Amino acid sequence: MKDGTTPDRTRDEERLLAWRDEILERETRIEAELDQPVSADFSDAVTERETHGVAERLGAIGMRELAAIDAALERIRLGTYGICRECGDPIEAARLNAMPTTTECLECAGAHG
Numbered sequence: 001m002k003d004g005t006t007p008d009r010t011r012d013e014e015r016l017l018a019w020r021d022e023i024l025e026r027e028t029r030i031e032a033e034l035d036q037p038v039s040a041d042f043s044d045a046v047t048e049r050e051t052h053g054v055a056e057r058l059g060a061i062g063m064r065e066l067a068a069i070d071a072a073l074e075r076i077r078l079g080t081y082g083i084c085r086e087c088g089d090p091i092e093a094a095r096l097n098a099m100p101t102t103t104e105c106l107e108c109a110g111a112h113g
């Protein structure tokens with residue numbers, strides 16, 4: 001099918017790998033900022049959160065992003081990237097552009113918020 005809508009898997013993979021590097025770099029910076037032992041007790045961590053809340057939140061987001069990127073890279077390898085996991089239809093190109101790690105088409109994502 002040469003209709004111009006087939007996802008360019010090589011480009012997607014490059015994009016995801018570049019994004020991954022970006023996050024890893026950011027995480028490394030955050031870890032440097034958090035260069036203190038993190039309290040295991042959440043109640044004790046409240047005051048720490050005042051100082052490190054943003055960095056900790058970024059860290060958690062980064063971990064989720066990395067997991068999503070790894071999953072997307074795995075789907076590229078398996079040849080299922082850009083295919084909705086709910087209905088099996090191709091995910092809209094614009095949606096994939098905006099959210100390269102998405103696993104659902106616009107309709108399915110909207111169906112359950």
Ligand SMILES: [Zn+2]
Pocket residue numbers: 084085086087088089104105106107108109
């Ligand atoms: Zn779908």
